[in-house]
Amino acid sequence: MGNGIEIEKPLTAWGIDHFGAGSRVEGLKRLSGGASQETWAFDVAAPDGTHALILRRAPGGVAAARSSEAVSLATEAALLGATSKAGVRVPEVLHVSAPGTALGESFVMRRVAGETLGRKILRDDEFATARTRLTRDCGEALAGIHAIPAAGLVDLPRSLGEDQITKYEAIYRGFGMPRPVLELAFAWLKANAPTPAAPVLVHGDFRLGNLIVDENGLAAVLDWELAHIGDPREDIAWVCVNSWRFGHSEKRVGGFGDLPEMLDAYAAAGGARFTPAEIDWWEILGSLKWGVMCMIMYSAYKTGADPSVERAAIGRRVSENEIDLINLFEGLGRHA
């Protein structure tokens, strides 16, 4: 793993095939240690200039048993194609390789320039203009994603709010570590479940960290691994969860924007008309989910699967989600 030599040759062959004779692969570098997929950055120096690219690849080129939620690379590539066609800003896919080929199960897309780190996007001067546009950009992007005909997208799991409560409650109970705030959140969500909205294509992880932002605003939506058919309010609320505001709690949308503005942009771009109060239930579900995910990461330490300090320490982040849940409960009904 992490060895670029085995892929440099097939990548060069693809580069010559795609960009013409004499094309060379340069600067091949592993970006993430993602558990489910490899991500590589590289350039192709071609006769018509240099192309900045990304290779997404199954570990070792072979699809392993991965989290039951994550979609396959081929599905991810198909989603990027469909969303691009719908006018949503995503990286352009240039090539998809099937399992068993020299490159293995993978796809190549253009590398979009910009920043993904939430703290930098929220703080640095170079993103000052971007921050004024990002709220609208996100509303429009989500409306675009949610308008893509879901019927044509086979292979996507279906997960509505109710399914997620069932799933995360089973995981939480399995740990045998009772936490009253999480307990209250599960009970409240069940007692106050909204009428389901018409199911749509949901990105599933739409938040700072998975968005490329340049000085003009949203440049690309990344990380489609958790895409599913679900409730549009899930995406709208997830970018609001306080864990993704990176310290800028006063701005509900990602630490940079106000929710009414994003909901207006969402509706103006063809999305359904939602009110901030309707997003509360989903933000509570989002904070609860992230709290349980922190417990999952800690359990990797507890069971010995990953003995790192980091996995141990993340168990002490669950209380962040608990205070977020309490703040949300206190704020219920306070919306204009």
Next chain:
Amino acid sequence: MHDAPSAKELIEAVKAFIDKTAAPQLTGHAAFHARVASNALATVLRELEIRPAAEAEEKARLEALLGSTGDSANALNAQLCDAIRTGKMDLSTAGLLPHLKSTTIAQLSVDQPGYSGLRSAAR
């Protein structure tokens, strides 16, 4: 049993070793994990200071809320979870949300005292 050095002093000494000696010589992943390790020790130091009183206060509130005495804070928390899960207590229960808020603020004061949600809760 003696306590010279105390648990606090030993942890402080190890934390200082990580911060001043070990971490500056590390790069990449190891440097990152050294920072995480130092933060974990800072958590333990806060816990030593805050937990005894905070847990006693939590236990007193739990006893008042549940009308039961004699059990450990852990046992009382399990009872509280049962009451919430079975619908005997909910957001409308007098004292429940204030208790959970006080407990979570104390917990975060140990776990992540710089977290933005803690500032929001204090407002």
